[in-house]
Amino acid sequence: MATLTMVGAGMMGTALTFPAADNGHDIRLVGTHLDTAIIESCREQRFHPRLKREIPAGVQPYFHHEIAQVLPDAEVVGIGVNSRGVAWAAEAIGQHLRPGQIILMVTKGLAGTADGDLRLLPDVLKDGLPAAIRNRVSIAAIGGPSIAGELAARRHTSVVFTSRQGDILPTLRDMFATPYYHIWTSTDLVGVEVCVALKNAYTLAVGLAAGLVEAQEADSAGAQMHNFAAALFAQGLAEIATLVQHMGGGLETVYSLPGAGDLYVTAQGGRNTRLARLLGRGMTYSDAIEEMPDETIEGIDALLAIVPAIERAIQGGKLAADALPLLRRMYQIVTRHEPIDFDFDSFFGQLPFGQ
Amino acid sequence: MATLTMVGAGMMGTALTFPAADNGHDIRLVGTHLDTAIIESCREQRFHPRLKREIPAGVQPYFHHEIAQVLPDAEVVGIGVNSRGVAWAAEAIGQHLRPGQIILMVTKGLAGTADGDLRLLPDVLKDGLPAAIRNRVSIAAIGGPSIAGELAARRHTSVVFTSRQGDILPTLRDMFATPYYHIWTSTDLVGVEVCVALKNAYTLAVGLAAGLVEAQEADSAGAQMHNFAAALFAQGLAEIATLVQHMGGGLETVYSLPGAGDLYVTAQGGRNTRLARLLGRGMTYSDAIEEMPDETIEGIDALLAIVPAIERAIQGGKLAADALPLLRRMYQIVTRHEPIDFDFDSFFGQLPFGQ
Numbered sequence: 202m203a204t205l206t207m208v209g210a211g212m213m214g215t216a217l218t219f220p221a222a223d224n225g226h227d228i229r230l231v232g233t234h235l236d237t238a239i240i241e242s243c244r245e246q247r248f249h250p251r252l253k254r255e256i257p258a259g260v261q262p263y264f265h266h267e268i269a270q271v272l273p274d275a276e277v278v279g280i281g282v283n284s285r286g287v288a289w290a291a292e293a294i295g296q297h298l299r300p301g302q303i304i305l306m307v308t309k310g311l312a313g314t315a316d317g318d319l320r321l322l323p324d325v326l327k328d329g330l331p332a333a334i335r336n337r338v339s340i341a342a343i344g345g346p347s348i349a350g351e352l353a354a355r356r357h358t359s360v361v362f363t364s365r366q367g368d369i370l371p372t373l374r375d376m377f378a379t380p381y382y383h384i385w386t387s388t389d390l391v392g393v394e395v396c397v398a399l400k401n402a403y404t405l406a407v408g409l410a411a412g413l414v415e416a417q418e419a420d421s422a423g424a425q426m427h428n429f430a431a432a433l434f435a436q437g438l439a440e441i442a443t444l445v446q447h448m449g450g451g452l453e454t455v456y457s458l459p460g461a462g463d464l465y466v467t468a469q470g471g472r473n474t475r476l477a478r479l480l481g482r483g484m485t486y487s488d489a490i491e492e493m494p495d496e497t498i499e500g501i502d503a504l505l506a507i508v509p510a511i512e513r514a515i516q517g518g519k520l521a522a523d524a525l526p527l528l529r530r531m532y533q534i535v536t537r538h539e540p541i542d543f544d545f546d547s548f549f550g551q552l553p554f555g556q
Numbered sequence: 557m558a559t560l561t562m563v564g565a566g567m568m569g570t571a572l573t574f575p576a577a578d579n580g581h582d583i584r585l586v587g588t589h590l591d592t593a594i595i596e597s598c599r600e601q602r603f604h605p606r607l608k609r610e611i612p613a614g615v616q617p618y619f620h621h622e623i624a625q626v627l628p629d630a631e632v633v634g635i636g637v638n639s640r641g642v643a644w645a646a647e648a649i650g651q652h653l654r655p656g657q658i659i660l661m662v663t664k665g666l667a668g669t670a671d672g673d674l675r676l677l678p679d680v681l682k683d684g685l686p687a688a689i690r691n692r693v694s695i696a697a698i699g700g701p702s703i704a705g706e707l708a709a710r711r712h713t714s715v716v717f718t719s720r721q722g723d724i725l726p727t728l729r730d731m732f733a734t735p736y737y738h739i740w741t742s743t744d745l746v747g748v749e750v751c752v753a754l755k756n757a758y759t760l761a762v763g764l765a766a767g768l769v770e771a772q773e774a775d776s777a778g779a780q781m782h783n784f785a786a787a788l789f790a791q792g793l794a795e796i797a798t799l800v801q802h803m804g805g806g807l808e809t810v811y812s813l814p815g816a817g818d819l820y821v822t823a824q825g826g827r828n829t830r831l832a833r834l835l836g837r838g839m840t841y842s843d844a845i846e847e848m849p850d851e852t853i854e855g856i857d858a859l860l861a862i863v864p865a866i867e868r869a870i871q872g873g874k875l876a877a878d879a880l881p882l883l884r885r886m887y888q889i890v891t892r893h894e895p896i897d898f899d900f901d902s903f904f905g906q907l908p909f910g911q
Contacts, residue, residue, distance in 0.1 A: 431813075
């Protein structure tokens with residue numbers, strides 16, 4: 202029996218407590234300042250209102266002001282805030298951390314820095330920790346196709362746990378692996394984080410098809426646009442490989458659960474897909490986002506963070522001038538409301554295997 | 557202006573005449589003995605009853621007994637029969653072929669031989685041609701995500717034309733490429749044919765999820781099984797890579813349109829998906845197939861042809877004993893009605909990049 206303190210009581214952070222609780226661990230679920238209503242519901246009714254499900258008996262809910270009570274003695278500290286909340290999380294946990302603790306980031310992806318570079322979110326978190334503790338804790342992250350509601354329903358979910366410090370991965374796997382939660386391990390933290398960030402952006406491209414169909418007069422024979430979506434899916438995967446290699450990650454990550462698997466599942470639904478459909482119908486991004494108030498669209502955040510950094514890398518000669526044509530075109534579509542058309546001839550020019 | 561004679565007036569063969577007709581070529585569409593009603597409709601009303609669409613003005617329909625009139629002077633002969641009809645097609649066209657003609661196979665995939673080996677369908681066709689002409693014609697094939705009804709609706713469709721004789725590919729691309737039909741070329745005929753065959757088989761696995769959900773009591777929070785499907789998608793792609801490499805094909809084919817793109821589009825719907833859903837609900841294969849009479853389920857044909865050959869390759873030491881666990885488990889599920897469960901631990905052990 203070990204102790205897990207999960208900071209952030211959103212859907213994914215909470216869902217991850219289910220397999221750990223099923224394994225008999227002692228779990229503390231700490232809401233952020235955005236999660237007060239969730240924690241109240243969890244305390245009073247043992248019911249998570251967003252997951253729409255009872256929380257496991259082994260999970261104890263706490264408000265964020267109670268974090269000092271439940272963080273120092275945890276073997277594992279989960280970070281389940283949204284991707285914009287990582288700096289806040291570093292601040293909130295920093296003073297309570299103890300040497301030897303393992304931080305498991307449910308929050309994942311890339312952030313753009315002020316000077317236009319890209320940083321992995323685990324590194325952003327680490328930078329935000331006090332210098333005295335920063336190098337005395339270990340950080341791991343999760344990639345792969347994992348819809349929170351399905352994990353909480355204890356349905357088969359297959360993921361990759363990753364850390365630059367590979368020695369902590371067996372401990373984490375033992376804590377979370379169950380007959381429904383299948384865990385592979387990898388030290389390719391870079392590859393996993395790049396895949397996670399980009400799958401949201403490419404889902405915006407794949408999801409355009411549904412809206413484009415709706416914007417046209419109905420086809421007499423009922424034709425959809427799956428061929429179009431599939432080509433963008435394949436090109437998206439090729440571009441993920443390009444950026445993963447550029448940043449020093451590995452192809453085995455792109456072409457397994459964190460890349461192909463997660464891009465597949467993300468394209469099946471969710472907020473990125475809903476926004477893409479609105480764009481496909483011809484809405485501007487600013488109009489579309491008004492239809493989805495108070496929602497973080499991770500694909501948009503990823504585009505806005507990543508594409509300027511890519512343009513700088515191209516200007517600096519670190520990436521080919523014709524690299525990542527789909528991602529860069531999506532940026533134009535979103536930020537300048539350019540028409541939804543693609544130069545298909547620019548696709549599939551840079552497969553990482555040689556041609 | 558060139559002449560295309562397409563043998564087989566099913567959905568895909570006919571759809572392929574649309575871009576060629578739009579390019580102004582002279583097209584003859586020859587029905588097989590199974591296509592008589594289609595050709596009658598095309599002659600009398602210029603309407604293809606399965607595509608539910610008018611055929612282009614440049615397309616002239618013919619019955620199969622008229623093949624001698626329209627085949628010898630065609631620059632390109634298309635083969636659009638179903639995958640079981642390739643030997644018939646070889647017999648039907650063999651005596652009418654002329655040296656220098658290009659055969660473009662819309663029909664694609666693998667066939668199991670009597671002694672348990674696997675053959676590419678273009679090679680099966682070639683074997684069926686008279687010896688005098690066999691080496692005096694060129695053979696090409698098509699891979700990639702291409703739903704026929706969408707191509708006939710002139711919606712963006714992206715494919716790979718492939719041939720061992722790369723010098724014929726520019727001619728073919730010029731004949732078919734349009735602003736909506738995007739063609740890449742490749743000499744990896746082996747990779748394309750293996751991808752085409754296997755995507756149908758793996759779609760059977762991905763599609764189980766929908767039926768499994770229906771077979772359970774509805775989840776109170778509405779959880780589906782997309783995580784399960786996505787893991788099988790990713791493992792399917794990894795196994796396609798294993799078999800492509802085993803047969804001498806290239807990874808660039810697996811991780812672009814013919815592999816990832818086509819597996820994606822095939823999993824969005826169609827006959828393989830419908831059958832998989834019935835299996836997922838708990839039906840035996842023999843019961844499920846009765847719900848879909850007169851339909852060729854290509855994923856089943858692929859499983860039945862490929863898995864026995866794989867078991868032989870494993871026994872002969874040519875493939876690892878633990879290779880292709882998902883494909884082999886699907887074979888057990890289909891042929892022996894074994895339960896739908898998978899040894900997830902057996903997955904992702906053999907990514908082709910090293911780990």
